[in-house]
Amino acid sequence: MYQPVIPLSGYGGWRFLSRTIDQQKEVYAAxxxxxxxxxxxxxxxxxxxxxxxxxxxxxxxxxxxxxxxxxxxxxxxxxxxxxxxxxxxxxxxxxxxxxxxxxxxxxxxxxxxxxxxxxxxxxxxxxxxxxxxxxxSFEVAVGEVDNDMRMALNLGPALNDILDTASTDTGRWFGVMGNTALRTVFETAMGFPSSFAAIDLDQQLDQFRDRAERMFGTSKVEDFANPEQQETLIRLYMIRSEAANFSATSAGSIALTLLQGG
The missing domain is CATH 1.10.3700.10 (AGR C 984p-like)
Structure with a gap:
């Protein structure tokens, strides 16, 4: 099975994948x-x-x-x-x-x-x-190399499905919240803590709308179908996800060093 080429992690890797995705999909489909x-x-x-x-x-x-x-x-x-x-x-x-x-x-x-x-x-x-x-299935293959890239690729199609099947903005936000991968991108890009999902659903809805308005200038899910808004959302997701991964890796390395030193 074809393995996608992603030489970099984070937003730099996303930009490379975006530039080469048509050619890579052709090879994969063949x-x-x-x-x-x-x-x-x-x-x-x-x-x-x-x-x-x-x-x-x-x-x-x-x-x-x-x-x-x-x-x-x-x-x-x-x-x-x-x-x-x-x-x-x-x-x-x-x-x-x-x-x-x-x-x-x-x-x-x-x-x-x-x-x-x-x-x-x-x-x-x-x-x-x-x-x-x-x-x-190409997204799945990408995820085997870098799951953050798979999450980013899923954003547009997942939003389109929600817009096609939910008629109200409230229903669409609940659609975002009900799709684990899509929710992860929004939560991470908006800087919500891991404990955010534990609060009341209506409070989550209010928080998503409030932060979307402050960060992106809109609280409507349909506006994220705009390619420019999607790219901004993906950039923030990639930057914050990579920072979190780096922090976790660094913390683990420090702990291992201390244990070995002891």
Whole structure:
């Protein structure tokens, strides 16, 4: 499997990855493993007519979940089938009750619970899902080299899913808070302590909005879809994350030196 090239950590590494990402994605997508996965998906997804059909085909399900960053749910077949069967049009649908809006995005994309005929039969459906799958699986590969880079790459797509599935700003902030990776980027960039997640959710919401307004000039999640705002958020995330990692490493080195000296 192709291993992304990231010669630097922190924001410098992010800038390098940003400049080379198109070429690196091309090489990744051309790898034998990705090509086999793509071929199988294209040949078989059109015959899938229900959520049950999908969850019972492991190879197709891997692509479906991977396309939305939900690959860890591969063995939660009953849960995923319920998310897909419920669709997204009814307020009582399971995906609409979940704070993590990746599930709503998955259900909406396949359309099993929303339409009499699922979207799997559309001529461009395979292209749509495979594009997402290759982007998300590339992020996973990046994360094996540097997880901070994976977090940064995930920012834009994760925000787009939230904007597409939550209609109010409050709902969108709860979507940010419900997505662990996305929340980590916002929390770190905004300088919140690790204990922040322990306070009341409504207080967290107020704090996110207040700090976003003071730091970025806006308290609306939709404004972070702006590439310039995203880059500012990523720069702060990278700088603060690297500083925290350096501090932890230095503290560990000092402790080890003291123990060895003793």
């Amino acid at each position: 790898s034998a493993a990705v090509q086999r996965t793509e071929t199988y998906f294209r040949e078989n997804i059109g015959s899938i007519n229900s959520a049950e059909d999908l969850v019972n085909d492991r190879q197709l399900l891997e692509v479906a979940l991977g396309a939305f960053g939900l690959e860890d749910d591969l063995y939660a077949k009953a849960f995923i089938q319920k998310v897909l069967d419920d669709g997204t049009l009814e307020s009582a649908a399971l995906s609409n009750k979940l704070s993590d809006k990746r599930y709503a995005a998955l259900s909406k994309a396949f359309g099993f619970g929303d339409f009499d005929t699922p979207r799997t039969v559309l001529s461009d459906f395979a292209d749509e899902i495979l594009t997402r799958y290759k982007d998300r």
